[in-house]
Amino acid sequence: MTDATQTRHVPDHLNSRATRIFKSWEALLLAVAIAIFVINSFASPYFLSAWNLSDATFNFTEKAMIAFAMALLIISGEIDLSVASIIALSSTAMGLALQYGAGTPELVMIGLTVGLLCGAFNGFFVTVLGLPSIVVTIGTMSLFRGISYIILGDDAFRGYPASFSWFGQGYIYWVFTVEMLLFVIIAIIYGVLLHKTNFGRAVYAIGNNPTGALFSGIRVARVKFILFLLTGLMSGIAAVCLTSRLGSTRPSIATGMELEVVTMVVLGGVNILGGSGTIPGVVIAAFVMGLVTFGLGLLNVPGIVMSIFIGLLLIGVIALPRLWAMAAAGRKA
Amino acid sequence: MSTRPAPAVSPDVSPMVSMDMITKTFPGVKALDEVKLDLYPGQVTALVGENGAGKSTTVKILTGIYQPNGGTIRIDGEPISFASPNDAAKAGITAIHQETVLFDELSVAENIYIGHAPRTRFGLIDTAQMHRNAGKLLADIGAPFSSHTQLRDLGIASKHLVAIARALSVDARVVIMDEPTAALSHKEIEELYELVETLKSQGKAILFISHKFDEIFRIADRYTVFRDGAFVGDGRISDISEGELVTMMVGRSVDQIFPQSDHDIGEEVLRVVGYDHPTEFADIGFTLNCGEILGFYGLVGAGRSEFMQALFGITKPSKGVCLVNGDIKVIRSPADAVSNGIVYVPEDRGKQGAIIGLPIFQNITLPSLGKTSRSGFLKLAEEFKLAREYSQRLDLRAAALDQDVGNLSGGNQQKVVIAKWLATQPQVIILDEPTKGIDIGSKAAVHEFMSELAAQGLSVIMVSSEIPEIIGMSDRVIVMRDGRIAAELSKGELSPETLVRHAAGITSSTEGAAA
Known part of the structure; x- marks a missing residue:
């Protein structure tokens, strides 16, 4: 023990950088992603084709855009279960505008604005009235999609202009799609926002201890409101991409997507109770989910079995470190 | 058990619980390093040490919350290991924790019997029996409330009594008391001492953790000292002096005198005028000068913390103006307070x-x-x-x-x-009970640091319920009672009696000095 009268020198880091990276969740997840890639390439001869792989990215790009914003929201200790319904409402609004002759720029503006408004609506109830976000967004999940059903009934909006299809069907270069580019740009923006800015640090502080964050001079309500706005905006962007890719709007669009988004976030190592998680983790999780769905699709596995697989994957990957720790403790005892 | 009533401390009694060579490590920290601790039937053992000495870790090992990395625990000479808190409870070990874990939404009886409620023959909770038992326990410890009371309606001292009743409701042989008097008034502390005597006479082994030396010398029969996670020594209280115990604890002699205040008091930094709150406080006004330590004294519930939190922008006062360096400032949130140079170190650290x-x-x-x-x-x-x-x-x-x-x-x-x-780099730092629950060594360091800060021109508001600290540290003291300022006293006017009289609202100086 050091003499108490001496000034202590506390080192900056407990472990070396290499140890921290090696022991991280992202490292484990990356190993899983590589394993799935290898297994897939052996399982199906069609897997290792550039065009097929490019198609496969549609399995996750739209969900991942929302997942990045959702990751921040969950890290802050909140959640938004209305994202798929925001897509429906946003897409319906675009379809409606189309009936009045809106062009592509107007459609995009309307899609994004509706997303933002929905996010603001959720954020108001959570941050101003102090209601629990899980309850509020379960409510708005029904509300937003309900409005779409009232407007559309059993109908669908079709006839989007050719230029609008660029977002969901266009290619930038060779096999690289517009959505892929958007995915990369958004991933970088959110990675920087969460890990490199004061705002991101506030998100972590709020998730670990909202009272302590408030007592530290952080404007907790403002940060949370912005996070709901961002999640709404991302749902709006996803609505533009998805509507453009499908070329039509039905009120059932993106049904159940909210759970896939949350699954992706949790698989990426974000603590569902808030406080921890990274954007690189969510990026890898997006690829893992995309590869699994695509690989199983090539093997003609039906959708319902696929969802069983995704469920098992989620529970398996989450349980693995815990089982590992228990086994290690068992050996010692 | 065949223990004599109130046995005298005799060296030939063998320990009921004996911890030997116990080691516990956390990532990067060795919390306990081969420590030993013996608890004897019918005796109170005081575990003494500074913050970080490993006292809480020891309690958690004894109650099965942590599993040690090495060493053995024996009960009546038999080695035993606790895989879970439930195992420890079965072995008859129960703890009254520093921060008591109770359930606000349940009744007092449900709190006492949670996990081991009496059952009817259908396996359902026997509510009537539970309330009868709880009522008896509460009467035994002199609790002035019914077993049907909702816990959230009780004050902090009453909650403590519930925790004690819960500890007694299991047929405990070993009772651990982790700073049991921290939140209690003088009268309640006396009642607690009587309770400890009762437990002793029933032959229970008691582990008593406290930072208050008068308490240790009053009720403990034995002591064990830890320092920085290591065992330093143990023995009988009657064989050691207060000074020797302090030296063992800190490994050096600590002078318990408060630092000399040789700081100059400058111009006005903060002025508060007419702060009102619908329920917590009314008409609070004072000034604070550069380099001054302003003490806030009062009983628990006098509204001191509530006012400080309003000043810091956490709660909203209904009325009132705050001037920093002569300019009116609107503080609506902690962020506003911080940007105006006012910061707050809260009482609830965790x-x-x-x-x-x-x-x-x-x-x-x-x-x-x-x-x-x-x-x-x-x-x-x-x-x-x-x-x-x-x-x-x-x-x-x-x-x-x-x-x-x-x-x-x-x-x-x-x-x-x-x-x-x-x-x-604030102008005003508000410290709310800055030394509550911390040991003598750290306390002295905090006091030293406070006067250093004042000497550097920082203005300090210190909320404290400890009279020696208030008198030793403050340049000026405001006493609060029932949400209002009862008195403002200059350094020369400070005495324990004056403070208590103003805080309790006693006009004659002869009675009830320890309310």
Whole structure:
């Protein structure tokens, strides 16, 4: 023990950088992603084709855009279960505008604005009235999609202009799609926002201890409101991409997507109770989910079995470190 | 058990519980290093040590919350290991914790019997029996409320009685009391001492953890001293003096005199006029000068913390003006307070102070990110520099700056919270019970530090319920009673009797000095 009268020198880091990276969740997840890639390439001869792989990215790009914003929201200790319904409402609004002759720029503006408004609506109830976000967004999940059903009934909006299809069907270069580019740009923006800015640090502080964050001079309500706005905006962007890719709007669009988004976030190592998680983790999780769905699709596995697989994957990957720790403790005892 | 009533301390009694060579490590920290602790039937053993000495860890091992990495625990000479808190409870070990875990939404009886409620023959909870038993237990310890009361309607002292009743409701052989008197009034403490005597006469082994020396010498039969996670010594209380015990505890002699206040008091920094709140406080007004330590004394519930939180922008006063350096400032949130140079070190360290889950350096830089970053982007090197500077200034004991602040002892967490605020270079620092539940060594360090800060021109508001601290540290004292200012006393007017009289609202000086 050091003499108490001496000034202590506390080192900056407990472990070396290499140890921290090696022991991280992202490292484990990356190993899983590589394993799935290898297994897939052996399982199906069609897997290792550039065009097929490019198609496969549609399995996750739209969900991942929302997942990045959702990751921040969950890290802050909140959640938004209305994202798929925001897509429906946003897409319906675009379809409606189309009936009045809106062009592509107007459609995009309307899609994004509706997303933002929905996010603001959720954020108001959570941050101003102090209601629990899980309850509020379960409510708005029904509300937003309900409005779409009232407007559309059993109908669908079709006839989007050719230029609008660029977002969901266009290619930038060779096999690289517009959505892929958007995915990369958004991933970088959110990675920087969460890990490199004061705002991101506030998100972590709020998730670990909202009272302590408030007592530290952080404007907790403002940060949370912005996070709901961002999640709404991302749902709006996803609505533009998805509507453009499908070329039509039905009120059932993106049904159940909210759970896939949350699954992706949790698989990426974000603590569902808030406080921890990274954007690189969510990026890898997006690829893992995309590869699994695509690989199983090539093997003609039906959708319902696929969802069983995704469920098992989620529970398996989450349980693995815990089982590992228990086994290690068992050996010692 | 065939124990004599109130046995005298005799060396030939063998220990009921014996911990030997117990080691416990956490990532980067050795919390306990081959310590030993013996508890004897019908005797009170005081576990003494500074913050971070390993007392809480020992309690958690004894109650099965932590599993030791090495060493043996024996009960009546038989080696035993606890895989879970349930195992420890079955072995008859029960603890009354520092921060008692109770359930606000349940009744007193349900709180007492949670986990071991009496059952009917259908396996359902026998509510009538439970309330009868609970009522008897409450009567035994002299609790002035019914077993049907909702817990949330009780004050902090009454909640403590519930915790004690719960500990007694299991047929405990070993009772651990972790700072049981911290939140109690003088009268309640006396009642607690009587309770301890009752438990002793029933032959129970009692482990008593306290920072108050008068208490230890009053009720303990034996002592065990830990320092920095290691065993230092043990023996009978009658064989040791207070001074010797302090020296063993800190490894050096601590002079318990308060630092000489040779700081100059300058111009007015803060003026508060007519702060009102619908329920908590009314008509609070005072001034605070540069380099001054202003004490706030009062009984628990006098509205001191509530007022401080309003001043810091957490709660909203219904009326009132606050002037900083002569200019009216509107403080609607803690962020506003911080930008006006007013910071607050809260009493509830775990919930309001430290952000557990974040590393030490991020805790320290959280309110200073504006300074350590460039246009909103973090600069880690700057953050570490700031964290290093202030952790050194406060003599922080930690394995590394990127360690979770939750792995630190209470005293070191407090240092992180103070470091966090000093790093913002405030004008006014409000310290709410800054030395509550911390040991003599850290206490002296905090006092030393406070007068250093005042000497550097910082204005300090110190909320404290400890009379020696108030008298020893303050340049001026405001006494609050029932949400109002009862008196403002200059240094020359301070005496324990005056403070207590004003706080309790007693006009004649002859009665009830210890309310």
